[in-house]
Amino acid sequence: MTTTPLTQNIRPGREPLSLKEYEAAGGYQALRKAIKELSPTDVQTMVKDARLLGRGGAGFPTGLKWSFVPMGPDAPRPKYLLCNADEMEPGTFKDRLLIEGDPHQLVEGMIVASYAIQADVAFIFLRAQYDRGAERLRRAIAEAYSAGYLGKNILGTGFCLELQMHESAGRYICGEETALLNSLEGRRAIPRTKPPFPPVVGLWGKPTVVQNVETICNVPHIVNGGVSWYRALSRCEDGGTKIYGVSGKVNRPGAWELPLGGVTVRQLIEERAGGMRDGLKCRGVLPGGASTDFLVEQHFDTPMDFKSVAKAGSRLGTGTMIVLDDQTCPVGMVLNLTHFFATESCGWCTPCREGLPYMENMLRAIEEGRGEERDLAALEEHCRWLGPGMTFCPLAPGAVEPVQSALKYFRDDFERHVREKRCPWR
Amino acid sequence: MLTETERREIEHEVQTLGHRRAACVEALKIVQAHRVWVDDEGLRDAAAAVGLTTAEMDNVATFYNGVFRRRIGRHAILVCESVSCFVCGCEKLFEHLKKRLAIDAGQTTADGRFTLVPICCLGCCDRGPAMVIGKDLHTDLTPEKVDLILERYS
Numbered sequence: 001m002t003t004t005p006l007t008q009n010i011r012p013g014r015e016p017l018s019l020k021e022y023e024a025a026g027g028y029q030a031l032r033k034a035i036k037e038l039s040p041t042d043v044q045t046m047v048k049d050a051r052l053l054g055r056g057g058a059g060f061p062t063g064l065k066w067s068f069v070p071m072g073p074d075a076p077r078p079k080y081l082l083c084n085a086d087e088m089e090p091g092t093f094k095d096r097l098l099i100e101g102d103p104h105q106l107v108e109g110m111i112v113a114s115y116a117i118q119a120d121v122a123f124i125f126l127r128a129q130y131d132r133g134a135e136r137l138r139r140a141i142a143e144a145y146s147a148g149y150l151g152k153n154i155l156g157t158g159f160c161l162e163l164q165m166h167e168s169a170g171r172y173i174c175g176e177e178t179a180l181l182n183s184l185e186g187r188r189a190i191p192r193t194k195p196p197f198p199p200v201v202g203l204w205g206k207p208t209v210v211q212n213v214e215t216i217c218n219v220p221h222i223v224n225g226g227v228s229w230y231r232a233l234s235r236c237e238d239g240g241t242k243i244y245g246v247s248g249k250v251n252r253p254g255a256w257e258l259p260l261g262g263v264t265v266r267q268l269i270e271e272r273a274g275g276m277r278d279g280l281k282c283r284g285v286l287p288g289g290a291s292t293d294f295l296v297e298q299h300f301d302t303p304m305d306f307k308s309v310a311k312a313g314s315r316l317g318t319g320t321m322i323v324l325d326d327q328t329c330p331v332g333m334v335l336n337l338t339h340f341f342a343t344e345s346c347g348w349c350t351p352c353r354e355g356l357p358y359m360e361n362m363l364r365a366i367e368e369g370r371g372e373e374r375d376l377a378a379l380e381e382h383c384r385w386l387g388p389g390m391t392f393c394p395l396a397p398g399a400v401e402p403v404q405s406a407l408k409y410f411r412d413d414f415e416r417h418v419r420e421k422r423c424p425w426r
Numbered sequence: 427m428l429t430e431t432e433r434r435e436i437e438h439e440v441q442t443l444g445h446r447r448a449a450c451v452e453a454l455k456i457v458q459a460h461r462v463w464v465d466d467e468g469l470r471d472a473a474a475a476v477g478l479t480t481a482e483m484d485n486v487a488t489f490y491n492g493v494f495r496r497r498i499g500r501h502a503i504l505v506c507e508s509v510s511c512f513v514c515g516c517e518k519l520f521e522h523l524k525k526r527l528a529i530d531a532g533q534t535t536a537d538g539r540f541t542l543v544p545i546c547c548l549g550c551c552d553r554g555p556a557m558v559i560g561k562d563l564h565t566d567l568t569p570e571k572v573d574l575i576l577e578r579y580s
């Protein structure tokens with residue numbers, strides 16, 4: 001069997017597989033097997049035993065999340081499955097690959113996942129500007145309906161599922177799962193208080209599971225290949241493959257499906273991305289998107305799995321790394337990141353709404369040569385005030401991760417800006 | 427007043443979604459698709475069509491960065507200003523666009539052709555700098571390439 005299940009059907013630069021072609025490649029077999037031979041609980045157990053961790057950034061065990069959903073005849077109805085295709089985290093472009101490259105894989109994954117939690121309605125929440133993906137998904141959904149994989153009485157089993165797509169009007173916070181619920185209900189996308197957690201009280205107050213695109217795409221392969229095959233795909237205790245990406249000034253930026261934990265930071269840059277461009281040097285990376293702590297040279301032999309990256313002081317996040325080269329100003333880069341988070345703050349809670357613009361201003365002052373020594377301490381203090389547990393949702397704690405680690409690893413660069421009253425890179 | 431087409435399209439969304447207010451973002455997008463931006467009258471009528479007050483609708487409309495509540499040009503140029511594109515030089519590209527179009531961020535050219543909008547990550551960070559015009563994604567941009575691309579939009 002393949003070692004790259006998620007991308008096996010993806011043909012770069014060409015149209016994705018049609019329904020017929022996808023079926024010929026073994027598609028919708030997982031749906032048949034799940035719905036005809038397995039009970040919903042069987043599928044839940046398989047996903048749990050496969051050790052599939054969420055690929056949207058937090059790495060929460062998928063099977064465990066599903067086990068919180070009320071099951072049986074007394075469960076509140078309708079239940080919902082939501083696919084989080086908001087992918088707006090700067091530096092992240094992996095879900096685009098899966099959506100555009102193999103839309104039927106996502107549709108099949110959604111039907112199997114819906115079956116496992118006995119959802120009645122499923123939504124794909126697609127970010128704005130993914131027009132090509134939207135078009136391809138729309139076609140795949142229509143094909144799946146006409147083949148009887150969606151709608152009433154799927155494959156004659158009595159299982160019913162409606163699948164719809166919502167194209168967002170754009171705002172990073174929509175990707176936070178409870179903000180996503182509000183957005184789908186036609187409200188401002190502001191996060192909700194947890195608990196209650198969405199698997200119990202979610203969309204319109206009903207049980208709702210929110211899952212990342214890549215996570216859902218794994219589900220049919222677990223059902224097809226079985227738990228031990230799936231776990232053997234990885235090089236760590238958690239299962240499966242991962243879509244890794246590299247962007248920045250490397251020779252071949254891109255995304256690759258590799259065993260989870262089967263590649264180090266250095267290997268990704270050197271072997272996959274073809275090394276640094278024109279004699280540049282890599283000074284550090286954000287391993288998993290904009291809201292992860294920098295890793296530097298001393299960490300470059302860290303395998304890219306959830307545990308190892310956490311041990312190195314960062315997060316695997318989305319697995320798409322951004323490379324900082326030695327011709328790019330680290331202060332400028334962190335200013336750029338903080339500008340993004342300050343702009344995208346939903347404004348609901350005070351520390352984030354007021355704190356992030358304040359940090360942005362301080363960083364801009366430093367970058368423009370107006371900074372003072374004490375600003376560095378003030379920035380560090382803000383990183384703590386906006387850290388985990390201090391704000392209503394994880395946006396602000398994510399925002400301070402690159403700042404706090406830059407202050408640690410690129411201290412000299414900050415100090416030079418202050419001392420020389422200018423940006424040494426400009 | 428909403429046109430017959432706008433009304434029909436909004437009602438279709440309401441029916442598909444099963445909850446009237448859930449269609450509010452769709453309704454705004456429909457109005458914008460027909461009018462380029464969401465004017466006050468369009469906002470009011472779209473609000474009524476999904477059972478919201480005008481204030482509630484504006485509350486939603488001003489939240490999402492894809493809803494234009496001010497008049498824009500025939501084409502919005504959405505230029506990614508996020509981190510990967512920053513590393514790859516999007517600031518220079520943005521400066522070039524400003525000079526070439528003789529406008530600042532958020533402004534519209536005198537001939538009403540373009541509005542320049544900095545935007546966050548477009549999800550093609552491996553091919554930055556990047557921008558979107560209408561439904562077209564343009565990647566691996568250089569100032570020369572941008573000049574040629576702009577010629578295609580009238």
Ligand SMILES: Cc1cc2nc3c(=O)[nH]c(=O)nc-3n(C[C@H](O)[C@H](O)[C@H](O)COP(=O)(O)O)c2cc1C
Pocket residue numbers: 053054055056057058059060062084085086087088089172173174175176177178210211212213215216393394395
């Ligand atoms: C500000 C913010 C933005 C997020 N954006 C996304 C996103 O675009 N896509 C995504 O899958 N998860 C995103 N998440 C994580 C979700 O809240 C949620 O954990 C995830 O969708 C769960 O799916 P998973 O378990 O399959 O990863 C975001 C979280 C935060 C705090």
Ligand code: SF4
Pocket residue numbers: 173191344345346347348349350352353391392393394395396
């Ligand atoms: S942390 Fe920021 S994004 Fe999250 S709820 Fe508070 S203001 Fe909104």
Ligand code: FES
Pocket residue numbers: 090091092506507508509510511512546547548549550551554556
């Ligand atoms: S950072 Fe520009 S497309 Fe992602």
